[in-house]
Amino acid sequence: MSTDMVGSDWTEVCVTVKPTDVDRAGDIAQMTVPYGIYIEDYSHLEQEAWDIAHIDLIDEELLKKDRSKALVHIYISPEENPAEAVSFLRERYRAEGIEHEISISACAEEDWINNWKKYFKPIPVGKKLLIRPTWEETYEAAGRTVLDLEPGLAFGTGTHETTRLCLELLEQFVGPSSEVLDVGCGSGILSVAAILLGASRATGVDIDPLAVKTAVQNAQRNHVAQRFTAVCGDLTDKVEGQYDIVVANIVADVIIQLTQDIDRYMKPDAVYLMSGIIDTREQDVTAVLNGHFQILERREERGWVALAAKRAVAP
Secondary structure, eight states, X not given: OOGGGGXXXXXXXXXXXXXGGHHHHHHHHHTTOXXXXXXXXXXXXXXXXXXXXXXXXXXXXXXXXXXXXXXXXXXXXXXXXXXXXXXXXXXXXXXXXXXXXXXXXXXXXXXXXXXXXXXXXXXXXXXXXXXXXXXXXXXXXXXXXXXXXXXXXXXXXXXXXXXXXXXXXXXHHOOTTOEEEEETOTTSHHHHHHHHTTOSEEEEEESOHHHHHHHHHHHHHTTOGGGEEEEESSTTTTXXXXXXXXXXXXXXXXXXXXXXXXXXXXXXXXXXXXXXXXXXXXXXXXXXXXXXEEEEEEXXXXXXXXXXXXXOOOO
């Protein structure tokens, strides 16, 4: 397929899978684009709405959605060839045994950027934070610290389990003088949250320039830009100094790679927070930690695991 068929429009690749496969399907889809994907999974709609205390905000349109399947939306820029992405997806899904259907359509950029906004409401996280999308004007903070978020294309909105687990761990471990390193910072939500929770400084690093730009904007939006440093680089290759908290909300393989020399960026009593670990890969991650780190905390939600660890004391 040629990019000529869509002119200056983007191409929407829509993958239909079973809800039980959507996390794996989404992880694979994320490999095809650098700026985020959009997942529709309504199989746990009422429970999720109850969990975040917005049961009365469920849109009627959402309640009518098909619960028996989930959709992964991938948006391919006009410069890229969507046929390559589709070929990659088919190959990987077949290898993983994921039943799937793939459709392709043209999509104006402004349409897909706004597609998912209507479903994103203010979300309380942990005991202290309320994540508010900037387009939501009506909300009740109820004493929580409000984190204003314009996710942009490199989104990490706080709605996904991996991000929420990380935010809860940050709330637990961040102190008034904490200096935080956020590896794979995406939209900057974890860095900004750390500062709002009391950290003195946060440094966010991401390989995607768009993510770095979005993170800086989110820091400015929350009036913490003076305490936030954004770095464009691959994991820690551009990072300097040592930190009280290192947080990595990425995927198991990258956490395993990162863990090999992460201690050089950690102060003696630093805490290492890891999330984005699908439960089937948890043992692979803990095997790398074993002998070098002591696990302080483990949290799990819907098949995703987050860990907090400290360097093991030498015998």
